[in-house]
Amino acid sequence: MTTSFGIAIHGGAGTILRSAMTDALQSQYTNALEAALSAGHAILMAGGSSLDAVEAVVVSLEDFPLFNAGKGSVLNHEGKYEMDAAIMCGKSLAAGAIGAVSSVKNPVVLARRVMDKSEHVLLFGAGAEQFATEQGVTLVDQEYFYTEGRFSQWQEALKLHKVMLDHSDKKFGTVGAVALDIHGNLAAATSTGGMTNKRYGRVGDSPVIGAGTYADNKTCAISCTGHGEYFLRAVVAHDVSCLMEYKGLSLQDACDLVVNDKLVKLGGEGGLIAIDTLGNIALPFNSEGMYRGSRSGIDPAVVRIYKD
Amino acid sequence: MTTSFGIAIHGGAGTILRSAMTDALQSQYTNALEAALSAGHAILMAGGSSLDAVEAVVVSLEDFPLFNAGKGSVLNHEGKYEMDAAIMCGKSLAAGAIGAVSSVKNPVVLARRVMDKSEHVLLFGAGAEQFATEQGVTLVDQEYFYTEGRFSQWQEALKLHKVMLDHSDKKFGTVGAVALDIHGNLAAATSTGGMTNKRYGRVGDSPVIGAGTYADNKTCAISCTGHGEYFLRAVVAHDVSCLMEYKGLSLQDACDLVVNDKLVKLGGEGGLIAIDTLGNIALPFNSEGMYRGSRSGIDPAVVRIYKD
Numbered sequence: 001m002t003t004s005f006g007i008a009i010h011g012g013a014g015t016i017l018r019s020a021m022t023d024a025l026q027s028q029y030t031n032a033l034e035a036a037l038s039a040g041h042a043i044l045m046a047g048g049s050s051l052d053a054v055e056a057v058v059v060s061l062e063d064f065p066l067f068n069a070g071k072g073s074v075l076n077h078e079g080k081y082e083m084d085a086a087i088m089c090g091k092s093l094a095a096g097a098i099g100a101v102s103s104v105k106n107p108v109v110l111a112r113r114v115m116d117k118s119e120h121v122l123l124f125g126a127g128a129e130q131f132a133t134e135q136g137v138t139l140v141d142q143e144y145f146y147t148e149g150r151f152s153q154w155q156e157a158l159k160l161h162k163v164m165l166d167h168s169d170k171k172f173g174t175v176g177a178v179a180l181d182i183h184g185n186l187a188a189a190t191s192t193g194g195m196t197n198k199r200y201g202r203v204g205d206s207p208v209i210g211a212g213t214y215a216d217n218k219t220c221a222i223s224c225t226g227h228g229e230y231f232l233r234a235v236v237a238h239d240v241s242c243l244m245e246y247k248g249l250s251l252q253d254a255c256d257l258v259v260n261d262k263l264v265k266l267g268g269e270g271g272l273i274a275i276d277t278l279g280n281i282a283l284p285f286n287s288e289g290m291y292r293g294s295r296s297g298i299d300p301a302v303v304r305i306y307k308d
Numbered sequence: 309m310t311t312s313f314g315i316a317i318h319g320g321a322g323t324i325l326r327s328a329m330t331d332a333l334q335s336q337y338t339n340a341l342e343a344a345l346s347a348g349h350a351i352l353m354a355g356g357s358s359l360d361a362v363e364a365v366v367v368s369l370e371d372f373p374l375f376n377a378g379k380g381s382v383l384n385h386e387g388k389y390e391m392d393a394a395i396m397c398g399k400s401l402a403a404g405a406i407g408a409v410s411s412v413k414n415p416v417v418l419a420r421r422v423m424d425k426s427e428h429v430l431l432f433g434a435g436a437e438q439f440a441t442e443q444g445v446t447l448v449d450q451e452y453f454y455t456e457g458r459f460s461q462w463q464e465a466l467k468l469h470k471v472m473l474d475h476s477d478k479k480f481g482t483v484g485a486v487a488l489d490i491h492g493n494l495a496a497a498t499s500t501g502g503m504t505n506k507r508y509g510r511v512g513d514s515p516v517i518g519a520g521t522y523a524d525n526k527t528c529a530i531s532c533t534g535h536g537e538y539f540l541r542a543v544v545a546h547d548v549s550c551l552m553e554y555k556g557l558s559l560q561d562a563c564d565l566v567v568n569d570k571l572v573k574l575g576g577e578g579g580l581i582a583i584d585t586l587g588n589i590a591l592p593f594n595s596e597g598m599y600r601g602s603r604s605g606i607d608p609a610v611v612r613i614y615k616d
Contacts, residue, residue, distance in 0.1 A: 093541045093574065099511075100432055120510045121540045124408055125433050127509015201435015202428045203407075210518045210543035232429045233401045235518035238543040242550035266401065 004297060005044045006279040007179040009037055009057050011067045011291030013172045013225040013271035015305050026305065028066060033293040033303045036060035040177055041295050050179035050187035050221070051089055051112070058085070058108040058189045061175035065147050067291070068173020070106055072147050073193025075154035078200050081145045083193050084207040085111040090186030090215035095121050097207035098128040105138040108191045111207070113137060121209065150196070157196045172287070174206055176223025178215070178275045186221035186277065188213050188237075195228075204228020210238035217277060219244040220251055225290065226263070226270010234258070234266055240274060251276040252284075259284040312605060313352045314587040315487040317345055317365050319375045319599030321480045321533040321579035323613050334613065336374060341601040341611045344368035348485055349603050358487035358495035358529070359397055359420070366393070366416040366497045369483035373455050375599070376481020378414055380455050381501025383462035386508050389453045391501050392515040393419040398494030398523035403429050405515035406436040413446040416499045419515070421445060429517065458504070465505035480595070482514055484531025486523070486583045494529035494585065496521050496545075503536075512536020518546035525585060527552040528559055533598065534571070534578010542566070542574055548582060559584040560592075567592040 011033060016025070040057035044050070062070025073081045085107035086097035096115025099122070104110045113135045114123055123131055132139060176190040190213045192206040205212035205228040212228070214237035215221035222237035236258055243254035255274050263270070264286050271285025273292060281294045283304075293303040319341060324333070348365035352358070370378025381389045393415035394405035404423025407430070412418045421443045422431055431439055440447060484498040498521045500514040513520035513536040520536065522545035523529035530545035544566055551562035563582050571578070572594050579593025581600060589602045591612075601611040 088541075095541050100435075118507070119537070120507060121537045122511040122516075123507065124509040124511055127408075127507055130508060199426070199428060199431065199435055200438060201432040203430040203432055208430075208516055208518075209540050210516075210546060214543070229427070229429045232517050233396075233403050235522070235543065235546040238518060238546050239550070242547070242554055246550055246554035 004279065005180050005182045006275055006281055006296040007037065007040045007044060007053060007177065008273040008275055008281045008283060008294040009033065009040065009177045009292065010175065010223065010225055010273045011061055012174050013285045013290040014269065014287040015289035015291060018306060029291055029305060030303050032064040032066065033291060034301060037293040037295055037301050037303065040179060044179060044181055047182055050181040050185050051087065053179040053181065054177040054187045054189040055087060055108055055112050057177035058175055058191050059106050062106050062108060062191055067175050068193040069175040069191040071145055072150065073145050074150050074173060074196040076194065076198050076200055079154060081142060081193060083107045083191065084203060085191040086207045086209060086213040087111045087115055087189040088187065088209060088213055088215040090217040090221055093216060095209045097122045097209060099124040099203045099207045100201065101128050102142065103129055103139045104132050105140045105144065108189050110137050122207065153196045172226045172270050174225035176225060176273060178221035178223050178273050180275050180277065180279050184217065184277065186215045186217055186275065188215040188221040188223045190223045205231035205236065208232060210235050212237060214238050214241055216241050220274050220276040222272055222274045224270065224272040227268050230263060230266050230268025231270065234263060234268060236263065236272065251280045252282045255282040255284045260286050312587065313488050313490045314583055314589055314604040315345065315348045315352060315361055315485065316581040316583055316589045316591060316602040317341065317348065317485045317600065318483065318531065318533050318581045319369055320482050321593045321598040322577065322595040323597035323599060326614060337599055337613060338611050340369070340372040340374065341599060342609060345601040345603055345609050345611065348487060352487060352489055355490055358489040358493050359395065361487040361489065362485040362495045362497040363395060363416055363420050365485035366483055366499050367414050370414050370416060370499055375483050376501040377483040377499040379453055380458065381453050382458050382481060382504040384502065384506045384508055387462060389450060389501060391415045391499065392511060393499040394515045394517060394521040395419045395423055395497040396495065396517060396521055396523040398525040398529055401524060403517045405430045405517060407432040407511045407515045408509060409436050410450065411437055411447045412440050413448045413452065416497050418445050430515065461504050480534045480578050482533035484533060484581060486529035486531050486581050488583050488585065488587050492525065492585065494523045494525055494583065496523040496529040496531045498531045513539035513544065516540060518543050520545060522546050522549055524549050528582050528584045530580055530582045532578065532580040535576050538571060538574050538576025539578065542571060542576060544571065544580065559588045560590045563590040563592045568594050
């Protein structure tokens with residue numbers, strides 16, 4: 001079925017194992033996904049832009065402390081926060097991205113400013129933070145990002161000398177959103193705290209246009225979540241778009257081929273969310289689960305965590 | 309014609325205007341391109357790998373002070389050097405890239421180490437330099453990169469409050485190489501000092517896999533040079549590869565479509581070098597010129613600067 005507008009969101013591929021998930025915890029995740037979905041959906045319902053919708057969703061997910069983005073981000077090897085984010089407009093192919101920022105409350109807001117207010121696409125580190133200051137984007141102390149769970153994970157990762165994922169049982173900590181608005185415009189946004197105990201300066205696919213984030217009104221909007229290095233090498237988001245544009249594949253077929261065939265062969269675990277110009281939505285993942293939600297037009301919202 | 313091996317190199321799209329070019333200067337550029345080409349070609353002739361060949365070419369171009377990469381890099385707004393580089397293997401899709409390093413003599417060597425010796429693809433800034441130290445990659449003082457010409461350009465750019473290109477008359481400072489070896493493997497590498505007076509932390513397309521650098525044994529190897537922001541948004545290198553793989557276009561047709569049609573419509577000036585699995589070479593650019601050279605098998609080397 002196609003609809004005039006729609007939205008899909010994710011809070012990362014790979015999830016807490018069912019055996020370790022409690023009802024109370026599952027409710028917290030579900031509520032957070034529903035709240036974020038609803039924030040974006042309200043904007044689309046009111047005739048707002050897909051860009052505004054995906055930004056609002058990602059802000060909401062960044063503010064939720066159990067997802068690895070914004071508040072609740074994981075710690076790198078040095079015990080610091082280094083966050084990445086990107087946003088892209090399918091109409092103009094305009095894009096903004098930032099990497100390795102440590103004091104920006106909502107990294108996706110800064111990515112949007114890079115797109116709207118700078119002549120650049122990609123800003124990193126202290127340079128990105130300087131731009132944030134000039135733009136009046138909200139900065140916070142490191143304590144803002146602190147959560148006890150992440151601190152324990154980091155301590156454990158340090159002890160094991162391992163770069164670890166979001167949960168100890170394999171979770172790729174990323175949040176993202178894709179949307180189609182009533183004006184026919186697509187947009188995508190992604191935000192992440194990266195990997196626990198990651199090397200200082202490591203950047204994954206999230207802020208890389210074409211890899212973790214992509215939108216083109218000719219095809220689709222995509223936000224990825226997974227083992228970033230593989231998504232970078234496979235240029236995942238752009239590959240889905242090219243399979244649609246050049247090979248004529250449907251959104252679902254293109255997503256399945258990339259996530260469940262090409263990425264699997266390369267060894268890359270994860271998933272993505274996608275929406276096309278007709279409002280079709282695909283939420284493929286090759287991991288145990290993916291925190292995800294979607295809503296097509298005025299249909300009811302659907303929120304899921306595991307495969308079912 | 310197809311050959312069993314081949315190599316193509318560039319020293320940036322856009323060149324000094326013919327009116328400002330002297331015979332002596334032109335000889336210097338031509339000699340530098342010939343020397344770099346020859347370094348890569350010798351490796352291929354001896355049965356070496358395309359990865360070793362592109363790395364050797366880029367090292368040679370980085371060491372030449374008139375190209376904007378390694379020694380001779382431009383200065384950013386703060387009067388510092390911030391260099392980016394990437395390398396990719398078409399056989400395994402392994403890739404390594406580094407951004408915003410300021411003390412690494414040959415950034416492409418560090419990119420190769422990221423690919424070969426780390427579990428990551430993309431490392432930035434101080435984290436990348438720390439990895440360089442661990443790997444014993446040659447570090448140098450800032451004075452090593454200093455050239456009088458770049459210093460004057462920076463002073464001029466500061467005065468004009470402008471982000472400037474390599475030459476005052478529009479030159480995109482990047483160097484790169486692509487190669488096919490006798491084992492049938494493709495590789496690509498790119499290195500740059502970025503844009504004069506660029507914002508601290510700005511990153512262009514060069515170190516972004518899929519945008520400025522890409523290689524896949526199924527299709528081609530690509531290294532780009534141009535206004536990086538447009539190349540990032542258009543995911544240029546991967547787009548050429550997808551047009552070949554999914555739409556069946558020849559290397560030349562795919563390159564022409566991306567460089568002379570899609571990029572032009574988006575407003576993106578520049579060019580790229582490309583080689584496919586049969587040894588076909590394409591060197592398209594939509595700018596005034598592109599410092600470039602190529603050699604197919606044992607055919608004579610060809611080195612050019614302007615359109616002719």
